[in-house]
Amino acid sequence: MRTLLKNIVFGVAFAATVAASQAPSFAAEKKNFRVAWSIYAGWMPWGYAADSGIMKKWADKYGIKVEVVQINDYVESINQYTAGAFDGCVMTNMDALTIPAAGGVDTTALISGDYSNGNDGIVLKKGTALKDIKGQKVNLVELSVSHYLLARALDSVGMKEKDVTVVNTSDADIVSAYSSSADVTATVTWNPQLSEVAKTAGSTMVFDSAKVPGEIIDLMVVNTGTMRDNPAFAKALVGAWYEIMGLMTKPDTAEGKAALEAMAKASGTDLAGYKQQLVTTKMFYTPADGASFAASPDLVKTMDLVRSFSYDHGLLGEGAKSRDAVGILFPGGTVLGDVKNVKLRFDDAVMKQAADGKL
Secondary structure: OOOOHHHHHHHHHHHHHHHHOOOOOOOOOOOOOEEEEEEHHHHHHHHHHHHOOHHHHHHHHOEEEEEEEOOOOOOHHHHHHHOOOOOEEEHHHHHHHHHOOOOOOEEEEEEEEEEEOOOOOEOOOOOOOOOHHHEEEEEEOOOOOHHHHHHHHHHHOOOHHHHEEEEEEHHHHHHHHHOOOOHHHHHHEEEHHHHHHHHHOEEEEEEEEOOOOOOOOEEEEEEEEHHOOOHHHHHHHHHHHHHHHHHHOOOOHHHHHHHHHHHHHHHOHHHHHHHHHHEEEEEEOHHHHHHHHHOOHHHHHHEEEEHHHHHHHOOOOOOOOOOOOOOOEEOOOOOEHHHHHEEEOOOOHHHHHHHOOOO
8 A cells, every 4th residue: 555656656647638628628427437446444435335335326326337346456556546547546545645636636635544653663773762773774665655754754854755765665675674674774664564664573563654644644535527426326325335334433333443444354364453444543533533633724734745755756746846746735725736727625515414413
């Protein structure tokens, strides 16, 4: 999950820009929709929505069909969404900005599902404090949220990226590289890899995402045009999501336990393991909480940090002349960046409808 490579960004951005220039401003009204999701603690409810029939129930309520498709490659799921193969897709806030939005695909963050609250972290073999990372090689997925977390961590102790050497390492190789090589002394990764590297003898976790709460956000995003022309699609997604959130908050009931066990199994762990992952995932279990987060002034500050990092690392596209290249709209009308090129929108309206019992 959460992998972002520069060559993918630019390739997708070009393709999306071409597609956007050939497409109408708003999508046509339709009845069949597809959303993509990938394995991660905060996104497991989407798989359960499909398997349990809850998604079908809400789609039927609005006279539509919603296909929920699991994609094993997180980046590929975003690429396919950007290319128009899906109407919605799960992704982080940074990836929503730097792939579809930067590529010209007007995208709305429909559901603010959770944020990483310890699921991402920095682990050292040499040293017991963050300042000890200075001069070390740091293995991580370059240009991912791990890279963003490193930058935020270094800034917190008055250091810059030039004080370390980033070594691009696939998320699939992080655990083996860190645990088996004496030359790999520092790494940044996310769970479940994070919990594995932290077990390596002599290791210390010196920084985690709980120290930058609310900055690594997990979303369900949808194509803005599709959502505008098909409000039933958004309502069905939000309705299904919060029905499952309700089950997850009642783990002692038969229904709640069954839901959690199914999600645990699908994610490759047991119930205890999945619950442990949820401990470091700040879930917004109620629509009121999700809507409140989306409308918070803190989100504007977070996205300002994210867009600055993205621009500094060339993730807003080769033609971006400043961090203002892509406009980001928030509930209430605040815009960061180019008001004439708003391509990422944080929405609280449908979550508020759910909170008011109006779905």
